[in-house]
Amino acid sequence: MGQEGGGASGRGLCHGPAGLGDEDGLPVASLGVLGPWQQQGMADSAQAQKLVYLVTGGCGFLGEHVVRMLLQQEPRLCELRVFDLHLGPWLEELETGPVQVTAIQGDVTQAHEVAAAVAGAHVVIHTAGLVDVFGRASPETIHEVNVQGTQNVIEACVQNGTRFLVYTSSMEVVGPNIKGQPFYRGNENTPYEAAHRHPYPRSKALAERLVLEANGRKVRGGLPLVTCALRPTGIYGEGHQIMKDFYHQGLRLGGRLLRAIPASVEHGRVYVGNVAWMHVLVARELEHRAPLMGGQVYFCYDNSPYKSYEDFNMEFLGPCGLRLVGSRPLLPYWLLLFLATLNALLQWLLRPLLLYAPLLNPYTLAVANTTFTVSTDKALRHFGYEPLFSWEESRARTIRWVQAGEDSTQ
Numbered sequence: 001m002g003q004e005g006g007g008a009s010g011r012g013l014c015h016g017p018a019g020l021g022d023e024d025g026l027p028v029a030s031l032g033v034l035g036p037w038q039q040q041g042m043a044d045s046a047q048a049q050k051l052v053y054l055v056t057g058g059c060g061f062l063g064e065h066v067v068r069m070l071l072q073q074e075p076r077l078c079e080l081r082v083f084d085l086h087l088g089p090w091l092e093e094l095e096t097g098p099v100q101v102t103a104i105q106g107d108v109t110q111a112h113e114v115a116a117a118v119a120g121a122h123v124v125i126h127t128a129g130l131v132d133v134f135g136r137a138s139p140e141t142i143h144e145v146n147v148q149g150t151q152n153v154i155e156a157c158v159q160n161g162t163r164f165l166v167y168t169s170s171m172e173v174v175g176p177n178i179k180g181q182p183f184y185r186g187n188e189n190t191p192y193e194a195a196h197r198h199p200y201p202r203s204k205a206l207a208e209r210l211v212l213e214a215n216g217r218k219v220r221g222g223l224p225l226v227t228c229a230l231r232p233t234g235i236y237g238e239g240h241q242i243m244k245d246f247y248h249q250g251l252r253l254g255g256r257l258l259r260a261i262p263a264s265v266e267h268g269r270v271y272v273g274n275v276a277w278m279h280v281l282v283a284r285e286l287e288h289r290a291p292l293m294g295g296q297v298y299f300c301y302d303n304s305p306y307k308s309y310e311d312f313n314m315e316f317l318g319p320c321g322l323r324l325v326g327s328r329p330l331l332p333y334w335l336l337l338f339l340a341t342l343n344a345l346l347q348w349l350l351r352p353l354l355l356y357a358p359l360l361n362p363y364t365l366a367v368a369n370t371t372f373t374v375s376t377d378k379a380l381r382h383f384g385y386e387p388l389f390s391w392e393e394s395r396a397r398t399i400r401w402v403q404a405g406e407d408s409t410q
């Protein structure tokens, strides 16, 4: 991918918020996008292309879906900036088209890099984050990326006159909490004691609070910032690495996975395409419904069935040839907890020598073993959200992706 110095190219075509100028300083690469079908859609639209969007973490699992969804579903898009620590090779596949796609390699912990990327953007969708519940990164690093990174994004919006900020939060901002209390098909108003010890949910909760408290702050030019936060449950779909890990583990075990969690424990899941669609809709509607939506949180939901983590995975892994052995957990809970604790101890002991970060640890066991599901229509009431993909389609797409055996989401 070619890289350019200086400000993001293509901005001359789009007008920044309140006519603010751009800043220089980041390595960027401009990529035209949109297939012919999308271009047709644009031609049909009477709306002028004028908006500049920035997606942080745009090369991650969710971020890539948000980027592709914006290109398909946001006809007013003029420039789409994709900001990530690691730019994905798939960006290169995007062809020249009416929307300018600008790839920006940058780090959210570096305030000047974020400010340069935000300059001239109308809307920021902040999905970048360090998703680590396995002890791969230090608590300090998780805090720096998730909390300081989010603060940098907010300040960049304020400095640059960018008025609309959508933050990808997480269900873990609420729970499961350290007491392992169930949250059964709750909504945004369901009382629940949100108490965290783990660095990841703690960082997401702090970052979410920063975003919500920033709602109403005056940005450059004097208008108020409008923010909101989306809280996905466990996301699945094309690009979901943990699903692939379970698939390969099952293949290694001769086509079997061993049940560890009771089937009665419900774990909330949502299809990545619907999460992306919800981000696009929120970003679009924030301007018109600022008094209603500003400072609000929304769980991300769709029609995926309520099941245990393992039973849900079998909806995809079953058709790929795997079998879940046991109608009840094959190991007693106390033994699983012992193994999880042993893993944590080994991680700590081995840390000076190597990184030992298995999927099973006391925290992941608690999350998988505690009912946490949502049932709400807040997003429908506030901004007309309905899932774009049915459960059948979400399932079929995910199965196709697991079977394809590649890492691309397409």
Ligand SMILES: NC(=O)c1ccc[n+]([C@@H]2O[C@H](COP(=O)([O-])OP(=O)(O)OC[C@H]3O[C@@H](n4cnc5c(N)ncnc54)[C@H](O)[C@@H]3O)[C@@H](O)[C@H]2O)c1
Residues within 6 Å of the ligand: 056, 057, 058, 059, 060, 061, 062, 063, 083, 084, 085, 086, 106, 107, 108, 109, 126, 127, 128, 129, 130, 131, 145, 149, 168, 169, 170, 171, 204, 231, 232, 233, 234, 235, 236
């Ligand atoms: N995966 C889930 O089930 C889930 C559920 C709820 C919420 N979320 C949230 O959704 C967001 C995206 O998660 P994901 O599952 O796509 O994770 P991911 O790791 O696939 O994507 C995160 C992206 O952020 C980028 N990033 C990390 N540190 C960065 C930095 N310092 N500067 C710039 N970019 C950086 C990564 O390179 C990556 O591309 C995260 O904020 C996460 O907390 C994820």
Ligand SMILES: CC(C)CCC[C@@H](C)[C@H]1CC[C@H]2[C@@H]3[C@H](O)C=C4C[C@@H](O)CC[C@]4(C)[C@H]3CC[C@]12C
Residues within 6 Å of the ligand: 131, 133, 169, 170, 171, 172, 233, 234, 235, 242, 260, 261, 267, 309, 359, 360, 363, 364, 365, 367, 368
């Ligand atoms: C006990 C073992 C059999 C299974 C271990 C599974 C474990 C790795 C899974 C279970 C639940 C998963 C989390 C859940 O889906 C929701 C989220 C929220 C999101 O913000 C980040 C990812 C995360 C924590 C999932 C990580 C993997 C978990 C813990």
